Amino acid sequence: MNNYSKPQRAGIVGFRGYSGSELVRLLRHHPRVEPVLLEHRKDFEERPQPLNALQPARVAFTHDVVKSEGLALVFLATPADVSMELAPELLSAGAKVVDLSGAFRFRDAATYSRWYKEQHTAPDLLREAVYGLPEFCRQLISGARLVANPGCYPTAANLAIQPLISSGVVDRGAGIVCDAKSGVSGAGRKVALSTSFCEVTANFSAYSVLDHRHVPEILMTSKLDECELSFTAHLLPIDRGILETIYFRARNVPSADSLLGIYSERYKNEPFIRLYPAGTLPDVRGVDRTNFCDIGVRFDSASGRTVVVTAIDNLVKGAAGQAIQNMNLMLGLEETEGLL
Amino acid sequence: MNNYSKPQRAGIVGFRGYSGSELVRLLRHHPRVEPVLLEHRKDFEERPQPLNALQPARVAFTHDVVKSEGLALVFLATPADVSMELAPELLSAGAKVVDLSGAFRFRDAATYSRWYKEQHTAPDLLREAVYGLPEFCRQLISGARLVANPGCYPTAANLAIQPLISSGVVDRGAGIVCDAKSGVSGAGRKVALSTSFCEVTANFSAYSVLDHRHVPEILMTSKLDECELSFTAHLLPIDRGILETIYFRARNVPSADSLLGIYSERYKNEPFIRLYPAGTLPDVRGVDRTNFCDIGVRFDSASGRTVVVTAIDNLVKGAAGQAIQNMNLMLGLEETEGLL
């Protein structure tokens, strides 16, 4: 699609999935990094359908492939077990890695095992891996070899919750509720009755109530205790987009503007955070196919009851877009390159 | 559609709206009550489109019409201002009235004025009007001339919240969150950009955050104080159905089954309440085109965090179905007639 050659190349494993094909779509318009499709062996049996107009994928990824293709970095848009298998090989071959699965998001293997119900097979990398939320860990990401791209729900939740928690305005004793709703692509491209058209359309349902495996990511970043947070996920009859409605009591806050002021101070230099003025709230369509996280606030001064509404596109800021934001930092490029 | 004659007749004003046309649909299958379409004068100018295959509507409704049509009861599926104008006339003509607007839901005109931003023009009827939630006010409804059919959101909210509040298991100090989501027909059939297809599809948004005019109905029935309840409405890209996710802390409760036990004791003889066993939750599709209110519970015993999920069809249990349930009681019929 671009007829000039780009200076660097990045591999994509899992390019047939929804996050992976979004990576392909976004990188095609990236001015400095060329996507290279990498086929994992397993995919030969399982792959559902060819994507239109993709260049042929390179099979396997030994040291030779990383070198012959000149890969500065590889994106793993793969299930956690595949990521745990491939990440060590790719790192030892000299490529940096951004992993979009849950494999490297925690400091310790025990947390992973508790929430993902399986053993961690590459625990040595957990100490090295950096949690890839640029608004909070930009410095570490810039120097990292391995970045764990955050989950979609925690990206929106942490960007909305953390500044308020750290500023001390939240009455933590009363608890925080995060009522999260996501489009269906969040479940990935694997085939299941629960994500078939006839089951999802004209329907709406809650799932993983109080025990979603994204909860520990929110606790980790926001510094909340598990008993302080009630998180529920819901399935929206739309293909992409997340909206989270967050409830808590604020203390010592005179107005919605004071809360917005905390955000605007914290995010004043952030290119991908947009604040809605008091009286207005973001929606899913406003962030569609963008890397923005939109935030709005509603506040009742008499009681301190506060509602924060935040929206992202789960496939962009919640997956592929944030992965490219991380790649830009890791390769020393402009952070917004290819994302505005 | 029925070629035998039914013993009684009920009028429907506002039969072109979504609640009104649902009344027509349901009454056609009712074995004992025949629907009669009544045209309000104003409708001549405003009406959008004829409904297919409707019998011609009778215009106006003086004493003569109530008598000539032999109307035992009239449904007002009209805006509140029209209901306040028509209810007194119909009552004085000898018809009972079920009003689906917000006009007669409160005990006093001041509450109405605060939330509906207009004067009440028939305040004398407020003392007589009965709030039509049969599960809580069956006796009064049976003897009433004028019943105020509850709002859609409060129907689901009160059926889920009230039994727990009255049993004393809710830690009210920590507050209750009710995160409510509704299909678009809840906004009625009037034309607006905000409910046009291109604005709603593939979108999801919050509205009336903390100040929805259904809030006072929830407070009134559940006996909560305003500062204890955080209620937010959201617009789902579906045409009908409501799901509400309710959060609070429970005290002195060992398990989800204890909470379900409170409901099953309270609702043991209720034909339209269905409880989901622990570990399962209702969804919108499960109540589609039914008069059921489905309820499920998720509970964390370590922290007391509790999530109740409840679903109704906003046009049936949230409007027309419940109105017929009330009619059945007011006319001395079997309560479930025409609704199962």
Added chain:
Amino acid sequence: MNNYSKPQRAGIVGFRGYSGSELVRLLRHHPRVEPVLLEHRKDFEERPQPLNALQPARVAFTHDVVKSEGLALVFLATPADVSMELAPELLSAGAKVVDLSGAFRFRDAATYSRWYKEQHTAPDLLREAVYGLPEFCRQLISGARLVANPGCYPTAANLAIQPLISSGVVDRGAGIVCDAKSGVSGAGRKVALSTSFCEVTANFSAYSVLDHRHVPEILMTSKLDECELSFTAHLLPIDRGILETIYFRARNVPSADSLLGIYSERYKNEPFIRLYPAGTLPDVRGVDRTNFCDIGVRFDSASGRTVVVTAIDNLVKGAAGQAIQNMNLMLGLEETEGLL
């Protein structure tokens, strides 16, 4: 759901599929026939999810089951291969059979093999089986033991095309185009990427262009030759409903009303055919959850160009509703019983 006992009982095999569960839904409201759920052995391994509130299914269906359950008739809402296996057993046990698959729709095994790409394993029953389109074969259906319920597309197509062909107004030399569009439930409840939510929503596509296996049913009933008919199926992003747009040239016809006159003469006593007056056309929503087939016509008198638009609910008139219409005839009941 009904507290009086019904005089007769009908079994349903395949009650977990979309057509099967629609049969359950409709029969629950049928005043004379009680549904009995029958579990095919295979279903134990394959079944996707329990339906809510179903009574336990009876396993297997030998002579004993037909007798012990007192089954007058059994619906087979099963794949063709299962229908070919079960129909002979059930008939020999004394039950009548309505089969919703394609197994018994043709007179000869060769036609079946050509379009369904497999051998027919119960060819002896093909001579006995009656094609279950009541508007054309009412007499034969009333006396039949085995009825082949028509496909969804052919039901709408034949009801729209056959009267015009047989009246001689169609210029067959110029050909007939049937551009058909269906909701996703037409593909059944089996899980596939092509019917997953993210692939179908916000999309629209053609499939089985010129070689859909419903074509021979249209040819058989309308008496068209294969080269005269161009039939294309399309997948709509809705769960249920079919609309077909049919194009041809009419000869010796002065107006749309003349064409409508052919229909109104042919269908004057038909309870499930509704004609739209000239200038208006049916849509999918108008037949939602009904057993109606709606028909409208647009005609250009200068050129003879004619467009007929017809709509049905693929799960009702296109499957379960028509199956019950057939059952009513086979059991000597009122044809519309349970369907209006």
Added chain:
Amino acid sequence: MNNYSKPQRAGIVGFRGYSGSELVRLLRHHPRVEPVLLEHRKDFEERPQPLNALQPARVAFTHDVVKSEGLALVFLATPADVSMELAPELLSAGAKVVDLSGAFRFRDAATYSRWYKEQHTAPDLLREAVYGLPEFCRQLISGARLVANPGCYPTAANLAIQPLISSGVVDRGAGIVCDAKSGVSGAGRKVALSTSFCEVTANFSAYSVLDHRHVPEILMTSKLDECELSFTAHLLPIDRGILETIYFRARNVPSADSLLGIYSERYKNEPFIRLYPAGTLPDVRGVDRTNFCDIGVRFDSASGRTVVVTAIDNLVKGAAGQAIQNMNLMLGLEETEGLL
């Protein structure tokens, strides 16, 4: 969004509508042309809602505005009557004009009056205006001051039909059927019950059967006679995208590949036409948010029956994208600039 200054500027009138806001979205990423929002006086009263983050619009557009803003070209994404009023003023002020309405698509005022049911108020410009389908009129567009951007349906129809007609393979005596389906944004952003969410979702309907005002554009370009073409439009429950299924009989053609060969010869240098190999067909999702027109063919050699399926995004190749393609030609830029 771009912090470098672009060499040229183009005005957009009607930027609040769906085509207009798509123009804004696309031009923001155009490397050489900067969008300038122009407010028509009328919009002050009628405008529905502000777009997020738009720069303030310049009011009115006299000679002064065209000069002060340095506008090389103005897009009119306005109703035909507004376009007829503004186009002469803008041209006389020295700006080139691309009009997205139907105002300037025909050679003569009579054709306009017949199909648009109103007088043409700027008939003098009809001789000068160039029909903006670049694949057929590239040379003329490059030299034009005023370009009439084609309608969405005719864009897809003509790209699919014209090469086959002009090659002589179509049996015109038997007629051509174009069964067209469009997403709701094709109806524009004005508010109407017929495009409200509850009326469109889970529905599908035909409209403008045989008398759509886009018909004369198809006749004009394809050189068909009115009696040879049967065109029907349908409303899809999606927001954007068009798919057209075209039927005819082919003569002297051995295979689908022969038909594809006609297209590949005709379109071999076209950057926005993509052909699908025999056995595959395009769908709406494949062209979503792109300027491509995808074409596939299905052919029955025994009878000559042929089906061509073509898909475009009605807001891109069917409106704003094609308008920018025209602008690129008119301003001497690379034709694909900002569109790949």
